[in-house]
Amino acid sequence: MTPKNRRLLWIGDIHQTAEFCHVADAIGSDIEMQEYPNVDVALNATTGNEPAPTLICLTETHPGQIQFHDVLRLVHHWPLSRIVAVGSCLSDGRRRSGPVVDGILEVPWHDLPSRMQVWLQRLDSGAPSSLTHAPTSRREERWLAEVIEAQTSCHSVNQSAQATVTVAASSKSMTEAVGELVTASGGILVHSVTGKPAIQDTADVIFWDLDESPKSQLEWIRLLTSQKPTRVLALLCSFPRSDTAQAAMEAGATAVLGRPTDCEAIRGVLCMAQTALLAAS
The missing domain is CATH 3.40.50.2300 (Response regulator)
Known part of the structure; x- marks a missing residue:
């Protein structure tokens, strides 16, 4: 049973790849999911009195599919929602050469269920996570921040x-x-x-x-x-x-x-x- 205050907007076709189906099954019990085929449909489907989503996942089945202007529209509509890009196998090699779109975090499909556990736990406690780190920070800086937070959590x-x-x-x-x-x-x-x-x-x-x-x-x-x-x-x-x-x-x-x-x-x-x-x- 998912907590009512957690909502994820999945933008893209979950059934387009087996990877995304795998992810949806894995995180379905942790957060309520709403699927929309593209940004236009997601924006038109929302009402003014509806709470902002906890997380917005933009899916990418191949490099270059996510456009910056779509991210900008989402940020203007839900300024407090966290936005991440989720890449399938075909975009995994390109992912390793740099961020997909400036200003958002990109996560490979196979790591999303595990990292979702940390994100939701940290959001509930108000503690920082990669969702709050600057996407331009170096890997060493992100690791150091995560180590400090992990040690604090252990105590x-x-x-x-x-x-x-x-x-x-x-x-x-x-x-x-x-x-x-x-x-x-x-x-x-x-x-x-x-x-x-x-x-x-x-x-x-x-x-x-x-x-x-x-x-x-x-x-x-x-x-x-x-x-x-x-x-x-x-x-x-x-x-x-x-x-x-x-x-x-x-x-x-x-x-x-x-x-x-x-x-x-x-x-x-x-x-x-x-x-x-x-x-x-």
Whole structure:
């Protein structure tokens, strides 16, 4: 059941790509969604007494689809709403070379469900997130701001609700890199593994960095889930596609994140685990 004060305007055809369908299913329980095919329809469909949306997602199935004048119209109509661009697989490579449109945050489709957890939590508490950081700030500056906020959040969380984490990757250097991100994001790192995570692992969360498609590890994912069904399992891989992400989640994975990732996406996975721990306590 979604809180009544949370509303997301999705501008674009959700069913145009399997990636967007995947995202809509993943965030549907966190926020009320209203879909419009384009900016004109979204603006014409609103009434004067309707509250402003919490978030506006502009979708991009290919580079250059989002125009600055559309963003400007949305800002004039809803000056307090946060606007983000959501890119599909076809726009992912271009995303890595710079922002899609000046002044708005762009998020790859596979990271949106995880980052949505952080955004909504921070909006409720009044704390900053990437939605409030300047889009022109360097990655190092955004990471530093996220680390400071994550450490502040950890002090305010019940100790019993803090999730223990195992990190697994194909190389020692990658295991250390992901482990540092987890620690910076507020996670309690208890195990670091080179190779596959152990079936009998007892951590609340496993971050598994894959150097191949998740489809090649579906059986191991099923074994990890069956050993501890309440565990949160997040996979990291390069350029994830909707079919592989869906197959991994059907096998038991909780989230599929892209590589490179950041503290906010990691923090979103930890939020999922904390919510599960609080519900179980």
